[in-house]
Amino acid sequence: MSKIKTAFFCQNCGYESAKWNGKCPSCGQWNTFVEERVQKDIPVKQEWKTIDNPLARTQKFVNLSDVEAVAEKRLLTPDNELNRVLGGGIVAGSLVLVGGEPGIGKSTLFLQNALQLKDIRTLYISGEESEQQIKMRADRINVSNDQFYLLTETSTQTIFAEIRKLQPQLVVVDSIQTLQSPFIESAPGSVSQIRETTAELQRFAKESNTPVFLIGHITKDGSIAGPKVLEHMVDTVLQFEGDQHYAYRILRTIKNRFGSTAELGIYEMTGTGLRQVTNPSEILISQREDLLSGVAISATMEGMRPLLVEVQALVTQSVYGTPQRTATGFDLRRLQLLLAVLEKRGGFHFGVKDVFLNIAGGLRVEDPAIDLAVLCALLSSYEDISLPNKVCFSGEVGLSGEIRAVNRIEQRIAEAEKLGFEKIFISRYNKKGIDFTKFNIEVIAVGRVEEVYRQLF
Ligand code: TYD
Ligand code: MG
Numbered sequence: 001m002s003k004i005k006t007a008f009f010c011q012n013c014g015y016e017s018a019k020w021n022g023k024c025p026s027c028g029q030w031n032t033f034v035e036e037r038v039q040k041d042i043p044v045k046q047e048w049k050t051i052d053n054p055l056a057r058t059q060k061f062v063n064l065s066d067v068e069a070v071a072e073k074r075l076l077t078p079d080n081e082l083n084r085v086l087g088g089g090i091v092a093g094s095l096v097l098v099g100g101e102p103g104i105g106k107s108t109l110f111l112q113n114a115l116q117l118k119d120i121r122t123l124y125i126s127g128e129e130s131e132q133q134i135k136m137r138a139d140r141i142n143v144s145n146d147q148f149y150l151l152t153e154t155s156t157q158t159i160f161a162e163i164r165k166l167q168p169q170l171v172v173v174d175s176i177q178t179l180q181s182p183f184i185e186s187a188p189g190s191v192s193q194i195r196e197t198t199a200e201l202q203r204f205a206k207e208s209n210t211p212v213f214l215i216g217h218i219t220k221d222g223s224i225a226g227p228k229v230l231e232h233m234v235d236t237v238l239q240f241e242g243d244q245h246y247a248y249r250i251l252r253t254i255k256n257r258f259g260s261t262a263e264l265g266i267y268e269m270t271g272t273g274l275r276q277v278t279n280p281s282e283i284l285i286s287q288r289e290d291l292l293s294g295v296a297i298s299a300t301m302e303g304m305r306p307l308l309v310e311v312q313a314l315v316t317q318s319v320y321g322t323p324q325r326t327a328t329g330f331d332l333r334r335l336q337l338l339l340a341v342l343e344k345r346g347g348f349h350f351g352v353k354d355v356f357l358n359i360a361g362g363l364r365v366e367d368p369a370i371d372l373a374v375l376c377a378l379l380s381s382y383e384d385i386s387l388p389n390k391v392c393f394s395g396e397v398g399l400s401g402e403i404r405a406v407n408r409i410e411q412r413i414a415e416a417e418k419l420g421f422e423k424i425f426i427s428r429y430n431k432k433g434i435d436f437t438k439f440n441i442e443v444i445a446v447g448r449v450e451e452v453y454r455q456l457f
Pocket of ligand 2: 106107108128174
């Protein structure tokens, strides 16, 4: 009997080594090496070798000008958010990886999209749920489609055999961590399995020109489980994220060979599947009648999309020696920095106050342009004076209290105008070369924190 061949794989980056290492020489992570079997000692059946090695064909060089330009064929789904995130529809033969935390709605999103594509023969391969469970989910979504086929299977060779019979036009794999290639001995979900099964699906996608969606799990630190190599192998990486306790979900592009990575789609989880949110700003701003202190609206950008979000702050007298600072949806260190700016430049005594900050809707905002709204929400709660209605803010705050310019200011102003705002505070440095008279909204350019304070309180 031949000896079983094993190798050690870094579970973080996929680095292969003959011996165990404490620290991965490739990615520098500690304690990530796991021994995996790499070869089966049974001979591979001939009919399993479904796909020839693409490298084996004799490839000759060509002059780029001789290559015929073929218009990229894209399949448009009824889901505009997904189309946009993919760069304008599904590209034929593309391999798309979708990551997200458990329970966020990955299976729902792709089941729903596959069901809505009426004239497309889709194969939904699930290694996680039974046919009945998927049926129950499909009933909830309540879209019927007689071109939708299910396969609950994890072995790639059985999957390819079924694919050859059905000839689907779209394949969804839920999830890549459950697949198993008979060529590799290690357990499903291990680095070598994920790498091999993805490679097999990649070959299938490229050769048959069929788009394949892979659903992938996410590890505790937020990266897609399995090696980084997985991200290199696929054409597009999407991330589905959101707060479990809120209904809003964001689909983000992390990598895209066929489009921009600054795109983003917004959904709402409802009782009957995911709903596209076409005008997110309207929901993110709470519809309130009376004015409350500590609330400010910011004109932020999420990727390429302008988004108006509500910042809520609560500043109270501290009861303990060390004042508390809590931020949800906003970087805590950034909050501390803004408080320090207010303390030093404005003479406000936040040192004796507890400060709580929240971005409404469970969003996480990284755009520095939200600074000015955070600062105004803090001041409003501190003074217990509400900000005037129909006013929003867009500006970054620097350490010396200056209001700095932000990108895409015209888009932000246009969005605020569209939502019926009457005034927007922006940085003085954003004024250059832009004609603000075309907007039906008053643009107030400010240079320092003190100026904003004087205008508002
Ligand atoms: P699911 O797609 O199973 O998540 P994932 O595949 O990312 O693990 O969806 C999980 C949640 O979505 C689950 O808690 C139930 C909820 N859900 C709804 O609220 N409405 C629906 O119509 C469906 C199908 C699911
Ligand atoms: Mg799932």
